[in-house]
Amino acid sequence: MRRTARIGVAALAVTTLALTACGRGDDTTTGDATATAVDTDELSGTVTVWAMGTEGEKLGAFAEAFTEENPDVTIDVTAVPWDAAHDKIATAIAADEVPDVSMIGTTWMGEFASSGGLDPTPPDLIDESTFFEGAWGSTEVGGTSYAVPWYVETRVLYVDTALAEQAGVSPTPATWDDLTAMSKGMQSAGAQWGINLQPGQTGAWQTFLPFAWQAGAEIMNADQTEFTFDTPEFVEALTYYQSFFTDGVAPKELPEGTLEPDFVAGKIGAFQSGPWHIGLLDESGGEGFLDTVTLAPLPAGETQASFIGGSNLAVFKSAENRDAAWAFVQWLSDPEVQADWYAETSDLPAVQSAWESGDLASDERLAVFGEQMTTAQAPPAIPTWEQIANVIDTELEKVCKSGMDPQEAATAIQQQAESIGTGL
Missing domain, CATH: 3.40.190.10 (Periplasmic binding protein-like II)
Known part of the structure; x- marks a missing residue:
């Protein structure tokens, strides 16, 4: 869910009512x-x-x-x-x-x-x-x-069209390799950061999970009885996501409230976000600024996916x-x-x-x-999802900011998720 005045995420307070039928009609x-x-x-x-x-x-x-x-x-x-x-x-x-x-x-x-x-x-x-x-x-x-x-x-990509053209890269990357090339190219063309991705903290799972799905990872098995975080596909996604931070293409810290002005100023080449950012950029950049921005679907790994x-x-x-x-x-x-x-x-x-x-x-x-x-x-519709999401946020921050081994992070997420359970 979007974390603005429109949608916030509160702490879990699972109720324990028995499921009963309505008894109305056929x-x-x-x-x-x-x-x-x-x-x-x-x-x-x-x-x-x-x-x-x-x-x-x-x-x-x-x-x-x-x-x-x-x-x-x-x-x-x-x-x-x-x-x-x-x-x-x-x-x-x-x-x-x-x-x-x-x-x-x-x-x-x-x-x-x-x-x-x-x-x-x-x-x-x-x-x-x-x-x-x-x-x-x-x-x-x-x-x-x-x-x-x-x-x-x-979520889609918001891309500085002029920077991409100056760098000689496509503003509509189709694959992970294209996204890496675009981000590094725009940084070489003058952007301080080629792309902004959330490096952990509250809600980062919403930015990261599309990468996991793109890699072919599943969060749970088909009948939603077991978590499946500790898989090669999930580790692959963590490794790729981490590369933007270890390569210095994405910032490990971005002061709150600076994303829009930094993007308008050309300091950030691209970022991933939802439709609400159309209005935010129109307000920050002024008349005509949106004409300089390319919106593109998120690139594919093994497949295409978004949140x-x-x-x-x-x-x-x-x-x-x-x-x-x-x-x-x-x-x-x-x-x-x-x-x-x-x-x-x-x-x-x-x-x-x-x-x-x-x-x-x-x-x-x-x-x-x-x-x-x-x-x-969408993430699994289980009662404990917010608790699981908090675990992903915490471990993802270690991966992005401290260089934690992606396999170690996937194992940690799996173990904590199993301890929390599904709530079903």
């Missing part, structure tokens, strides 16, 4: 849980919704279009600060005092679904094939979906107005509504067909994110 088996049918013929009553950040501020007014179509339904949105959201949801599930619907950060899905608090997604109402595969995967826990992807984010984040919409097991809640979630998943929501908030749609019209279809920069989204992946 049962449809999905994976290991039971999803019940939804009746959308006669919707009425109030649907209570918790939403965070910008979404919490704008969803109430936006939902008026839904209530115009369903005049007997009221949408009541409560804006919740992201830094309080995790614990608020966990406490609500434990006390059985939940709203009907809530935004759920993608890395929280394993925890809240396994707690028994979320209603399995009804397949009679929601078509999984309409969403980006990586986005839908973020809703699945133990083979069952417990939410619907609302908006998505992924997918964003937020999902979940209906709670104890929702008082379940049918109307799911109908509202379905409405928010309509391609035209998703496109309208993007126009309102700049949230990138999770529904693929929403990218086929308007700015989402014509803007070349956004098209890069749409292309990258097709190969973007």
Whole structure:
């Protein structure tokens, strides 16, 4: 998830509620849980919704279009600060005092679904094939979906086009070798740092994991019962990532808040980030600066991959107005509504067909994110993921800043992950 005012990551506070069925309507088996049918013929009553950040501020007014179509339904949105959201949801599930619907950060899905608090997604109402595969995967826990992807984010390369041309290298590296050549070339052309990559610390796993996936590494086995960090592929990714720091191409320390101005000034040749940096660079660089920047998909190792984040919409097991809640979630998943929501908030749609019209279809920069989204992946949806992520952050910092042997780091991550467990 993006670590801005829109999305923050709180500490784990795993609840231990038993998983119980709703008992409404006809049962449809999905994976290991039971999803019940939804009746959308006669919707009425109030649907209570918790939403965070910008979404919490704008969803109430936006939902008026839904209530115009369903005049007997009221949408009541409560804006919740992201830094309080995790614990608020966990406490609500434990006390059985939940709203009907809530935004759920993608890395929280394993925890809240396994707690028994979320209603399995009804397949009679929601078509999984309409969403980006990586986005839908973020809703699945133990083979069952417990939410619907609302908006998505992924990471691409932001490259100083002029520096790349001056260095005689491509600003759109296709392979790891190309990325190395581009980074070193731009440094030779005058950049202080050829590329900026996060050298550990909070959230660095989001920058690193795409390299692991590109190398062919898997984080867990197919049934998500065992961690698989200590593999040649994962070590290969750590070794390659480390090379940018041992070769002096990427900074081991970058003062907070200097990335954008340093990139604008040509001190940094490239960096990896999400769509929010379009606005940040436009603000930092001024009119016309973005025309000097190339956005490119992340290069491939054995395969191409990036990180997918964003937020999902979940209906709670104890929702008082379940049918109307799911109908509202379905409405928010309509391609035209998703496109309208993007126009309102700049949230990138999770529904693929929403990218086929308007700015989402014509803007070349956004098209890069749409292309990258097709190969973007989510981390395992397990209750303990945030704890595992903290381990990766810590060991990655040792690799990048202290020169720790990548094999030693992979072994350390594996051992600590096994000690933490999956929480399932």
